[in-house]
Amino acid sequence: xxxxxxxxxxxxxxxxxxxxxxxxxxxxxxxxxxxxxxxxxxxxxxxxxxxxxxxxxxxxxxxxxxxxxxxxxxxxxxxxxxxxxxxxxxxxxxxxxxxxxxxxxxxxxxxxxxxxxxxxxxxxxxxxxxxxxxxxxxxxxxxxxxxxxxxxxxxxxxxxxxxxxxxxxxxxxxxxxxxxxxxxxxxxxxxxxxxxxxxxxxxxxxxxxxxxxxxxxxxxxxxxxxxxxxxxxxxxxxxxxxxxxxxxxxxxxxxxxxxxxxxxxxxxxxxxxxxxxxxxxxxxxxxxxxxxxxxxxxxxxxxxxxxxxxx
Amino acid sequence: xxxxxxxxxxxxxxxxxxxxxxxxxxxxxxxxxxxxxxxxxxxxxxxxxxxxxxxxxxxxxxxxxxxxxxxxxxxxxxxxxxxxxxxxxxxxxxxxxxxxxxxxxxxxxxxxxxxxxxxxxxxxxxxxxxxxxxxxxxxxxxxxxxxxxxxxxxxxxxxxxxxxxxxxxxxxxxxxxxxxxxxxxxxxxxxxxxxxxxxxxxxxxxxxxxxxxxxxxxxxxxxxxxxxxxxxxxxxxxxxxxxxxxxxx
Numbered sequence: 001x002x003x004x005x006x007x008x009x010x011x012x013x014x015x016x017x018x019x020x021x022x023x024x025x026x027x028x029x030x031x032x033x034x035x036x037x038x039x040x041x042x043x044x045x046x047x048x049x050x051x052x053x054x055x056x057x058x059x060x061x062x063x064x065x066x067x068x069x070x071x072x073x074x075x076x077x078x079x080x081x082x083x084x085x086x087x088x089x090x091x092x093x094x095x096x097x098x099x100x101x102x103x104x105x106x107x108x109x110x111x112x113x114x115x116x117x118x119x120x121x122x123x124x125x126x127x128x129x130x131x132x133x134x135x136x137x138x139x140x141x142x143x144x145x146x147x148x149x150x151x152x153x154x155x156x157x158x159x160x161x162x163x164x165x166x167x168x169x170x171x172x173x174x175x176x177x178x179x180x181x182x183x184x185x186x187x188x189x190x191x192x193x194x195x196x197x198x199x200x201x202x203x204x205x206x207x208x209x210x211x212x213x214x215x216x217x218x219x220x221x222x223x224x225x226x227x228x229x230x231x232x233x234x235x236x237x238x239x240x241x242x243x244x245x246x247x248x249x250x251x252x253x254x255x256x257x258x259x260x261x262x263x264x265x266x267x268x269x270x271x272x273x274x275x276x277x278x279x280x281x282x283x284x285x286x287x288x289x290x291x292x293x294x295x296x297x298x299x300x301x302x303x304x305x306x307x308x309x310x311x
Numbered sequence: 312x313x314x315x316x317x318x319x320x321x322x323x324x325x326x327x328x329x330x331x332x333x334x335x336x337x338x339x340x341x342x343x344x345x346x347x348x349x350x351x352x353x354x355x356x357x358x359x360x361x362x363x364x365x366x367x368x369x370x371x372x373x374x375x376x377x378x379x380x381x382x383x384x385x386x387x388x389x390x391x392x393x394x395x396x397x398x399x400x401x402x403x404x405x406x407x408x409x410x411x412x413x414x415x416x417x418x419x420x421x422x423x424x425x426x427x428x429x430x431x432x433x434x435x436x437x438x439x440x441x442x443x444x445x446x447x448x449x450x451x452x453x454x455x456x457x458x459x460x461x462x463x464x465x466x467x468x469x470x471x472x473x474x475x476x477x478x479x480x481x482x483x484x485x486x487x488x489x490x491x492x493x494x495x496x497x498x499x500x501x502x503x504x505x506x507x508x509x510x511x512x513x514x515x516x517x518x519x520x521x522x523x524x525x526x527x528x529x530x531x532x533x534x535x536x537x538x539x540x541x542x543x544x545x546x547x548x549x550x551x552x553x554x555x556x557x558x559x560x
Contacts, residue, residue, distance in 0.1 A: 069477065070440065071449050093470040097452045100405070100440035109406050109525035112435040122529065127433050131328035132337050135529040174449035178465065178476035191471075195559070219560060227489065237455065237469045237490060244349075244429060244489065246471070252559040263324070269537060273557040275549065281542075290540035291552055303546040308560065 001085035002031035002055070006077055008068065008094040009036060009044035016192045017090040019051050019157075020149035025088045026053045027117035027152075028145070033058060033084070034161075037076055037168070039066035049161040057161050062168025067177035068094055074101040075169045081106055081142050085120065091146035091247075092191075099146050108140035115151040129243040129266035149191065150249035150270060183236050185223070190241070193222030195252045198241055198268070199234070200226035202257020202278065202297055206234040211298075212256060215305045224248065224268075226258045242267035257297045260285025277301070312422035314357040314366040316391065317412060318373050319347040320382040321432040334530040346382050349427025351389075351494040352487040356457065357425050358390035359492065365459050368392050370419060374411050376400050380510060387505035388497035394510035395419075399522060401515070405433075407522035409441035414518035416446060421482065423464070428453050428486040439486035449479035453488040 003025040007014040014036065025032045032053055036045040037060040045059040058080065064072040077098070081087055087102060089095030091113040103110040115133075116124035122137045123145065190196060197216040199209055209223075216223045224246070225239040241248055243266040253271035258264060260276070260283055268274070269288050276289035277297050286292045293300055322328065322337070323345040329338040346354075360366035371386035373379040374397040383394035397411045416424060429436035443450035451457070451466030455474060458465040459481075468475045469488045497505070515522045543549045553560045 067477075070443075070452070071479075074444065093453065093468075096436050097440065097450075100437035101444040101450070103437070104406060104409060104441035104444035107406075109404060110435070110437050110441075111526065112433075112437060125434075126534070127531070128322070128328040128337060129431065129434065130534055132330050133532045133534050135532075136526040137529055138526055140525055172449075173480075175477055175479040178478050180470075180473065180475045182473040231489065236473055237488075238471060238473045243431070243434065252553065252557070262327075273553070273559045274537075274540070275553070286542070287539070288537050290537075290557065291549055292540060292542045293544075293546070293549060294542060300546060304549070307546050307550045 003029045003086040004084040005034045005088045013047040017149035019154035020152045021090045023155045024147040024152040028086045037065040052156045052159045054161040057163045058166045060166045064171035069175045071172040071174040077102045078105045086143045095146045103144040111145045188222045190222040195221035196250045197221045197254045198224035200258030201228040259283045313368045315421040315424045316353045316357045317426040318350040319430045320379045321347045347430045353425040354386045355492045355494040387508045388502040405437040410520045413445045425485045443484035450484045452486045
């Protein structure tokens with residue numbers, strides 16, 4: 001039986017991590033279908049159809065799906081699920097919200113944040129903030145799996161799957177969308193950026209983050225932060241990298257003024273190359289860093305920005 | 312309105328996790344246990360609702376071995392009124408906990424259930440969403456701010472792109488994110504008082520819930536170690552390494 005990937009989207013394109021979820025799904029079963037639910041989701045459905053390895057896109061049009069409320073989306077997925085062996089979502093804030101509701105309605109377990117597909121019923125997932133890796137086997141008839149996008153290489157584009165319309169399920173009438181306060185940024189999105197510049201409490205203020213913005217822009221990097229920096233109000237919550245924030249695995253991660261609590265390391269230690277800049281040479285961040293500099297970040301960061309410029 | 316909070320006993324967040332040599336799990340013997348940090352935030356939020364007059368009673372729920380009493384006592388010392396422990400030595404997975412919670416919710420009829428968004432041991436991030444599904448209730452996940460008014464809750468949620476506001480009908484389930492509040496420390500007098508607060512103990516069977524795990528853990532292993540890196544002296548040296556050795560800029 002086929003796998004159903006439930007795709008989040010912005011009305012125009014499906015999220016970039018859907019291509020990663022499709023790649024993960026293809027390891028569970030070669031036939032992958034993608035569900036694009038929304039209000040005027042035609043363009044998003046077309047973008048899903050272009051992902052290599054997708055056999056079919058199901059487009060569900062309903063005004064109730066416009067804002068991805070779990071109470072309204074879950075019944076649609078539950079209705080379609082019996083035709084599938086697996087339902088897969090990326091483990092982002094949409095997947096984490098919707099997938100467990102689907103699982104409970106189907107009376108099945110959820111495999112949360114799988115990082116490896118061992119076989120169609122067996123998965124590896126991190127526990128204890130990535131300090132242990134559990135291999136779990138599901139005995140449920142339909143397997144609900146959220147996958148960590150950074151652990152699966154995105155499926156390529158250029159596909160042309162058929163798009164089939166499916167009926168909507170209406171609204172459950174339990175919840176409504178009021179509005180969003182989204183961070184505006186021209187920088188690459190944190191979870192898909194090739195380079196991430198991240199700051200911690202060592203920055204001492206939100207104003208000092210401007211220094212990191214300059215460096216990030218020189219490198220074409222995304223900007224992240226530790227929990228301490230977010231809690232201190234230096235930057236918004238969506239900058240947070242870590243166990244309970246975003247998980248990133250860029251080619252280069254530059255941790256600046258971040259001590260390296262295990263909860264932070266959980267969100268970045270799969271990065272290809274890690275650079276740490278910290279005045280405390282005992283900081284745990286140095287244990288995972290490929291290159292470390294001990295010193296005053298207020299001196300080092302401007303120097304680094306200038307050196308990158310000189311290329 | 313009653314508010315039910317769920318509290319999980321987990322290995323303290325400061326403890327270095329050790330995988331057992333036989334790969335069956337992680338070492339829990341002689342390890343400091345504490346309340347899941349996200350659940351502390353849930354308890355704090357419920358107590359604040361009571362202090363503001365929005366809630367009449369705060370009930371702390373836990374499920375697991377007898378020692379979970381201590382976790383409930385912590386919630387009682389923070390200000391919860393009474394506890395309910397579903398006592399079992401069986402392994403409990405999120406779906407089973409959600410079913411146990413539902414059975415207690417059916418009995419207690421709270422207007423709100425507040426739980427941590429994830430437990431820092433299994434990192435599943437599922438129980439609250441599952442409970443809402445089983446009850447047919449709305450859910451406000453990853454709550455950054457709550458406002459209870461006129462039979463509904465306005466929930467500011469932490470999402471990938473920033474914050475999102477939704478309005479959900481009560482009764483409802485809320486899962487807490489880090490910035491919802493800063494949990495208080497229990498004072499010594501309140502710790503003493505908590506010893507006298509009642510904790511009801513129930514068995515899964517009595518609630519008619521089958522808690523058998525659906526996921527079988529085949530093995531638990533150490534994560535791959537990163538090879539140790541080097542310290543460089545100057546920015547020039549760093550940039551040279553990044554360009555020529557790592558090839559990432």
